[in-house]
Amino acid sequence: MQITPFEMKKFLSLITFVFFLEQGNAQQASIPPMTDSMASTSDSMAMPHDSIKVKSTKPPYEHQIKIGMDISRLAFNGMYPSRQSYEFQADYLLRNELYVNVEAGFGKGKVDYSFLKYQTNSFFLKAGVQRTLVSRISPKDFDVVFVGAGYGIGIGKRTEATYHVASAFGGSSDGIIAPQNFVVHWGELMAGIRVEFLPRVFAGWTVRGKFLLNSGIFKELSPNFIAGYGKGDKATSFDFNFYLCYALRWGKTE
Amino acid sequence: MAWGMAACEPETPECYEPDHITTNLNFIKKQVDTVHIVDSTTGMSRDSLVITFPDTFMKSPSAYSLQNSNNVSIMAQPNSASVAVLMNPDSNAIAYRVQYDSTVFEADTITIYYKPSLHFISNACGYTYYYRIDSVNGTRNVLDSVFILNDAVTNEASTRHIGLYFFQ
Numbered sequence: 158m159q160i161t162p163f164e165m166k167k168f169l170s171l172i173t174f175v176f177f178l179e180q181g182n183a184q185q186a187s188i189p190p191m192t193d194s195m196a197s198t199s200d201s202m203a204m205p206h207d208s209i210k211v212k213s214t215k216p217p218y219e220h221q222i223k224i225g226m227d228i229s230r231l232a233f234n235g236m237y238p239s240r241q242s243y244e245f246q247a248d249y250l251l252r253n254e255l256y257v258n259v260e261a262g263f264g265k266g267k268v269d270y271s272f273l274k275y276q277t278n279s280f281f282l283k284a285g286v287q288r289t290l291v292s293r294i295s296p297k298d299f300d301v302v303f304v305g306a307g308y309g310i311g312i313g314k315r316t317e318a319t320y321h322v323a324s325a326f327g328g329s330s331d332g333i334i335a336p337q338n339f340v341v342h343w344g345e346l347m348a349g350i351r352v353e354f355l356p357r358v359f360a361g362w363t364v365r366g367k368f369l370l371n372s373g374i375f376k377e378l379s380p381n382f383i384a385g386y387g388k389g390d391k392a393t394s395f396d397f398n399f400y401l402c403y404a405l406r407w408g409k410t411e
Numbered sequence: 412m413a414w415g416m417a418a419c420e421p422e423t424p425e426c427y428e429p430d431h432i433t434t435n436l437n438f439i440k441k442q443v444d445t446v447h448i449v450d451s452t453t454g455m456s457r458d459s460l461v462i463t464f465p466d467t468f469m470k471s472p473s474a475y476s477l478q479n480s481n482n483v484s485i486m487a488q489p490n491s492a493s494v495a496v497l498m499n500p501d502s503n504a505i506a507y508r509v510q511y512d513s514t515v516f517e518a519d520t521i522t523i524y525y526k527p528s529l530h531f532i533s534n535a536c537g538y539t540y541y542y543r544i545d546s547v548n549g550t551r552n553v554l555d556s557v558f559i560l561n562d563a564v565t566n567e568a569s570t571r572h573i574g575l576y577f578f579q
Contacts, residue, residue, distance in 0.1 A: 324499060325483055328481075332538075378531050
């Protein structure tokens, strides 16, 4: 089979056309899609004295605040009469699956042993964030499994303390420790769950480890109980809470 | 009481930290050994005396406080290298008759001078007294000398506080 010069020229022209066609497609594919900013830039180049602002709209969102009470405190108050406290919490769900959490409460402690006697009164505030571990299956799903971290401050007062130290030699010494006002700070790491078992009604627990940041303030006597923290003579504390919460919601889901 | 639940808090809490603070009197015997050394290159030999002060285990040591009243008697475990004695927080000095073997009446009197200081242990244990030893002296019936090894008497039970040195 012989190829004439005309056919050869026609074939090369076809190859050249296909090559340039492919080059053109490749260049078009490498151009990023035009964005709002580029569009506004080209517009502003065309009309230098006008500016176009593109306002992004947030998707519909149902806001939620949960308000709850730690009902496990009621049981603890019964089991440990020397440590009485009441604790409350509220949290707000942000769009990025983070909860902002605040807690508050108050309580009192009482030491009434033969060798030591005093009382404490205190209240606390806590703030923290909680990260959800499981994605919501729908905008109506508010069940949550979380880990979080927070900060707590406790303010209180210890009454005058009386002590008694027995001696093996028959004597004993009794004394008085002056009252003390105190402010303690601590950090917390926590994990827990909340389940909506009735419409807008949640139950769930939180476990937490607490780390006292200024335990050195108790030089003479560490209080047996600081509301929100626990035993004042321990630099670390572990706690369990069981909350019953009610959710307030507003906004649209769609 | 909430929900009729029984309180599970004891009236007197368990104290898991030592609240009886003791001062350890350690028996230390001077030990002299002769070491025969031969130089490997010259072949010459010489004798050297090596003196060590190891803790010495006594057969049945005991201590008896010598106060005006309310004295305490302390018996250490047989074959102990120390005896732990109590201090009196109502006083700044205390004397003990220390017997190294309770079956043989050979004893010395040790007098310890100290300052007590109130120390908070915990809410479950309450307060106790720590001590700072100022000085110590003793008779020389069996004893050669007595020294303060560590002047801080706290709830560290293993600390050696006072050394009783024997030369025989």
